Amino acid sequence: AQSVAQPEDQVNVAEGNPLTVKCTYSVSGNPYLFWYVQYPNRGLQFLLKYITGDNLVKGSYGFEAEFNKSQTSFHLKKPSALVSDSALYFCAVRDINSGYSTLTFGKGTMLLVSP
């Protein structure tokens, strides 16, 4: 079975400071990893993904994430936070070695960026 853990319910950061939203995963094979963002009263928007290759992946709105296989982590980062980044962030995983597998989501982390 695959699973995702987002250990923080909420992350608070001041505008202009770097931000990190943590994610760890568990799969039996090799993972596909994703970050999605949900703004208030909106659906989920795809931010970025790791499939293979470079461990540092870049995505939309200046976000990036680093895949660390030994730590089974895929933390979301941004060098300089904006107030408009305040939203709910979900990490998700699927196991590519299990044939077709569905996405499993973490519980979400609320990011609050203060002015």
Place this chain on the structure above:
Amino acid sequence: SAVISQKPSRDICQRGTSLTIQCQVDSQVTMMFWYRQQPGQSLTLIATANQGSEATYESGFVIDKFPISRPNLTFSTLTVSNMSPEDSSIYLCSVDYVGKETQYFGPGTRLLVL
């Protein structure tokens, strides 16, 4: 990426009634999914809908409560039957393309059951 629309965007319903949610995609997709997001919670997969076959339901979800149709490669419906206040959630449609790794989501339908 796909352009996905859902109707209605929100609704307030009475206990015991049913609501059908529509999901329309701007291109043909192989797999469509329905998720539920209860207040303050993460996403839970209800079922996978493939065209031409019965939907596959996840544990805890049954066809009598959440019947799904997939008449073609661009459209699906989810019905929430005999609703109770516990069904108050956001219901999201998502799509997947063969050979593509990313799943894309619709804007969601916000349902409140009184």
